[in-house]
Amino acid sequence: MTRVYIVGAGPAGCWIARRLTELGHRVTLITGRGPRLVRERFDECLVYYGLGPGGSARYSMGNLGFWGPKRLERRFQRAITDLSTPIERPPDDVLTDHDLRLERAARDLGLKAERAPKAIDFNRCTGCGRCLECPHRAKWDPTRELPDDVEVIEDHCLELRTASGRVTELILERRRLRLDEDDAVVLSAGCPGTPDLLRRSGIETDAPLFADLYVHVVSNLRTPPGLQMPVIVHEDEYMLSPHRTSRHPDRYALMVKIRDELTGSVAERRKPVTAADATRLAEGCALAGELLRELGAHVETVTRPAGAHPGGALAERLDREYGLEGFENLHVVDVNALNEALGRPTIGAILALAEDFTDRWPG
Ligand SMILES: Cc1cc2nc3c(=O)[nH]c(=O)nc-3n(C[C@H](O)[C@H](O)[C@H](O)COP(=O)(O)OP(=O)(O)OC[C@H]3O[C@@H](n4cnc5c(N)ncnc54)[C@H](O)[C@@H]3O)c2cc1C
Helix, strand or coil: CCCEEEEEEHHHHHHHHHHHCCCCCCCEEEEEEEEEEEEEEEEEEEEEEECCCCCCHHCCCCCCCCCCCCCHHHHHHHHHHHCCCCCCCCHHHHHCHHHHHHHHHHCCCEEEEEEEEECCCCCCCCCCCCCCHHHCCCCHHHHHCCCCCHHHHHHHEEEEEEECCEEEEEEEEECCCEECCCEEEEEHHHHHHHHHHHHHCCCCCCEEEEEECEEEEEEEEEECCCCCCCCCEEECCCCEEECCCCCCCCEEEEEEEEEECCCEEECCCCCCCCHHHHHHHHHHHHHHHHHHHHCCCCEEEEEECCCCEEECCCCCHHHHCCECCCCCCCCEECCCHCCCCCCCCCHHHHHHHHHHHHCCCCC
């Protein structure tokens, strides 16, 4: 019987581990070191990602909707019917008065505003605002999806050894795993984890990335505690959402997140802001300023561009079964398999990719 080695325990890795186990395969999941939220400078932008069990999603705001490619929407719908935490929209009592007024103001201006779909148990959520590391266990974590019979190894994969277009061995920090003839490897180590691992293994993968760049438009209003990102205002190329920034934690702020271009280099840790990105950010900031004025507030400052959804680095190199070009038993299924920025929460699209991959799995 095939054994599938999955490197990475974010939404992609955990969902694939669950589905392949349900299909009767033997699965080994390598989680990486952590848990840890990494903040890394990619030249002019700060990039955030999570390491360890749960991956970046461990630090999510709980947003879980579908804003991915149309072809994957049915896969997403199927995945969430089986998700261990139901998707719900936040009730009024976890929103602040500012949020409720913002939602009304956006609708009065004819904007498309919705309560964000969340994988959060609102019977447990108190609206304390500490969503990053929810102290009430209300927020979904991908490791909740892991069946007991998945072998979990809490170690970091340093290198893949390959021969004749096949992965033959995984070199971890504390041990080596030798693959049998029929075994396969799925890389779900996220961005920059997957391209970094391929590069360390001598597989050239220098590639541009998206990051769903964002800034915070910080107002003069003091903010009381409340759920982070309870409401999303959608425009084509960007979205706005109330979100506290650690730089100004006592201020009411709107996050402006854009669909940025694929630019720079994962290998060189560069993520330049293009002229088109700057225009989108400026348009979003102007709208945020208008909404804050409707609340009787004004803008005090705007933070520098950052990104918490890095990805898109390998889509061009994958076939329909997510096989990496030049290899028989090596697949990439994670945020790198998306070929463009969504400018929206990514986990829904990543679950859909994982569901699509396991649908196509030949074993
Ligand atoms: C602060 C923050 C908030 C966010 N909020 C939201 C939100 O509310 N909604 C949303 O949809 N998206 C959100 N995102 C984005 C989302 O979490 C990520 O896009 C998504 O988790 C990526 O999934 P993934 O499975 O591709 O990789 P990841 O979740 O990044 O997981 C990568 C996994 O690979 C492991 N790994 C890496 N390198 C190695 C190695 N060499 N060996 C072994 N293991 C390795 C890591 O330890 C980790 O387990 C947020 C991101 C951040 C950082």
